[in-house]
Every structure is written in C-alpha cells, then in structure tokens.
Amino acid sequence: MSRHIYRLRGMNLDKLIELAQIGDNQALGIILEKFEPMVKSIVGKYYGTWLEFEDFLQIGLVGLIQAVYNFRKDANAKFSSFAYMNISSEIKSFVTYLNRNKHKVLTEAVSMENTDDEFTENADYYIESVDTEKKDFLKEYFLSKSLEQLECNEREIVELWIDGYSYQEIGDKMEINTKKVDNTIQKIKKVFARNIDEYNNIVEMFGGKYEI
Incomplete structure (x- = not known):
C-alpha cells in the first residue's frame, strides 16, 4: 500500500470528498469502496433479472460519483443521504430510459409493472420479454x-x-x-x-x- 493510500484511509469522509473533487482519483476510489454496500443495496431493489446485476451496479456507482462531485458541505445535508438520493435517481433514470427507448435498446416489446409516478424506494420493477442477447x-x-x-x-x-x-x-x-x-x-x-x-x-x- 502506498503512503498516499495509507494516509487517505486515515482521513475522514469530508476530507476524502474534498480531495476527490479536486481530482484525486485514489480518494474517490476509497469513497466508492466505502459506499459500495449502499449502492448494492439500492440496486437490489430495482434491477431486473434479465439484465446483469453489474450493469445496474455501474449505473449506481455513476450516481455515487456524481454525488461526490456535486456535494457541498454547506448544503446542510449528510453526504450519505445525498448519495442515496443520487444513486436512486440515476438507477430510476436508467430503468425509465430502457422502458421509453425500447425501439433503440431492445428487440422485443417491453412493459413495466408501474409508471414513473409510482417509483418508491421499495418498488419492484421488471421488464418483460426481452432479447437475451448481450447489448x-x-x-x-x-x-x-x-x-x-x-x-x-x-x-x-x-x-x-x-x-x-x-x-x-x-x-x-x-x-x-x-x-x-x-x-x-x-x-x-x-x-x-x-x-x-x-x-x-x-x-x-x-x-x-x-x-x-
């Protein structure tokens, strides 16, 4: 382990976010590691079994990265809450995209059990009848x-x-x-x-x- 990584692992979250926002990818990597369990938990509520879990996981991680870059300490909010909101929003956007753009992404008709207005943290969504070929x-x-x-x-x-x-x-x-x-x-x-x-x-x- 490099000295820099060792120092980073001893820093608090606020300092890691500050470093990540100025381009320290190692600090960003540590944040992703810390919050990966949260991402997996959120992803587990939304992903469809017809699509690889890792695909949704990447979307969730992108939401987490965006949370890191956009977080402001003076926003009167905890980073964990801000991250949860960003991760969930990115995943919901991905599911909505798949549903609305089936003519570009899927080869067979798809449908969703619920509408966008019915998205909740505990909602279960699925997409029916899709091409199994990797896309x-x-x-x-x-x-x-x-x-x-x-x-x-x-x-x-x-x-x-x-x-x-x-x-x-x-x-x-x-x-x-x-x-x-x-x-x-x-x-x-x-x-x-x-x-x-x-x-x-x-x-x-x-x-x-x-x-x-």
Missing part, C-alpha cells in the same frame, strides 16, 4: 443522457447522424449548412466523452471488475 445498454443510456443536453434541433441532427445520414443529407433534410451539422456532431462527441469518462473511472478504480 451495450450502458453506452446507449449515456448517449441518451448526452442528447438531453442538446437543443431540440441539435438532437434531431444527431439522431439523423446516428441513423446513418451523411452531413450533406442532414443539411438538405433540415435546410441547414453542413458546418452546422459538423459543429453539432462535434458537440455531442464532447458531451458523450465526458459521460463515458465516469465509466472509465469506475473500470480503472475497480481493476476492470465492472468493465463495460
């Missing part, structure tokens, strides 16, 4: 999250690009120049890269244990 749900989900950060017309450009349209075809269809198309595609690539970095952090910290 890259996580990257598709984060692409969807990236798209949410774009304007409506920008999302339309990206969706056409994903569907295989060329820059010229998109420009003709939307009556815009190809420079606008290129700028939008470059923008979504940058946003998507930032989201994927969260996953890469997890893979690196856990030695590929949760590799996508």
